Amino acid sequence: MDQQPPAGQEPQPVGGPVGCYRHPDREAGVRCTRCDRPICPDCMVSASVGFQCPDCVRQGSGTGHHPAATTPRTLAGGTVAADPRLVTKILLGINVAVFVLVLAKGTALVDDLVLLGRANFYYGGPPEGIAEGQWYRLVTSMFLHQEVWHIAFNMLGLWWLGGPLEAVLGRVRYLALYLLSGLAGGALTYWLAAENQPSLGASGAIFGLLGATVVLMRRLRYDMRPVFTLLAINLVITFNPWGGIAWQAHVGGLVAGALIGFGMVHAPRERRNLVQFATCAAVLVAVVAIVIARSAALT
Incomplete structure (x- = not known):
């Protein structure tokens, strides 16, 4: 208390x-x-x-x-909740639950849920991926992790960034920010990465939270040096020379999160709901357009 x-x-x-x-x-x-x-x-x-x-x-x-x-x-017009971290806890729980299922089921489950443009998993079998109509992979891959360090890093970021954002935005707006940032990261990965390159993890959504945090701290006139330092460190890790990281997901999530965050906290009070809805809708339309265009190019 x-x-x-x-x-x-x-x-x-x-x-x-x-x-x-x-x-x-x-x-x-x-x-x-x-x-x-x-x-x-x-x-x-x-x-x-x-x-x-x-x-x-x-x-x-x-x-x-x-x-x-x-x-x-809240600052963004959401209802003040008794537990300002409820959605963050639920998202964290879903990620951990999927990770436990992956440990139990193995690579077969990963193949079914991972972000994939178009590839053959099994010799002689039909191609699978988003280009084949499996759009659900854009969502399932956001909650999918294979390595302990990967889920640990992402869940720490979710807890540190998500709680304060949920308190400021409210549950519905915060959930929209998280999901749309993850979808934007997945869409950019689908667009720019090799069609047979699998990708997984909540990094796109986490970078979306980071982008929204930058906007929020600027809105509240906080000292920007700590968050800029955190952003710089994450970008260095994203573009490290050793590879192995889907930088497209990080960039897509960061840009989407910053745009949505700006619409959330800078919307004029008299048209707040309209501006916030329009911002989220614009990001979703961009995601759908990228996926449709990329799928048409692959099929």
Whole structure:
């Protein structure tokens, strides 16, 4: 349970940025428009003007205002949830469950789920892949891992980046960001990689979260140096000279995540849902167009 300071008081930092009044170890992005206390992204509730803290929202809910005006909302307009990491936990659980199935079933399951353009897995058998109509591989490959280091690295990234984003965006918007980033990474891989080159992993979706994190931190006017350092390290790993990494998935996910993140957190309040939906729809249309064009070229 979070410890809160007495009413009317807020933590006084010895130096540097002001900490959130509910989470003193977290840097505050803004101040509550009602009580002026500093609040971090997890505590930011969208109000008619600016953002309010959870305490002021609860106090305002009993004033007789219309329910829609007092419903706690996140920075992106999502509903504030009791567990801000629920979707992140579910996604993490699905990835781990599929990994356990792969350990139990072996390469046969990998062949059925991996991202593949067009190839023959079995001598004399028919070709398989997305070009043969197996579009489901764009989704299943996002949750597929074979190596312990691979799933461990991706799940750490999911936990570190996903939790704060889910709290800020809300569950539905966060899930859309994750899935569309993964699909975009898979589509770019399908387009640019060799048709018989298998690809798997949640890296495209994780890079999408990273791209959205960059946009969000810029929106909140945080110090950008840590996230730029993390981005640079990941890009160096992506384009390392030893190969073995589907850089297309990383780039596709990063670009899609940044675009969706921008649409989510910069959408004007009066047209927020429309702009957010249109941004997600545009990314999805681009994914479908790439897949159709590539499939036509391979068949």
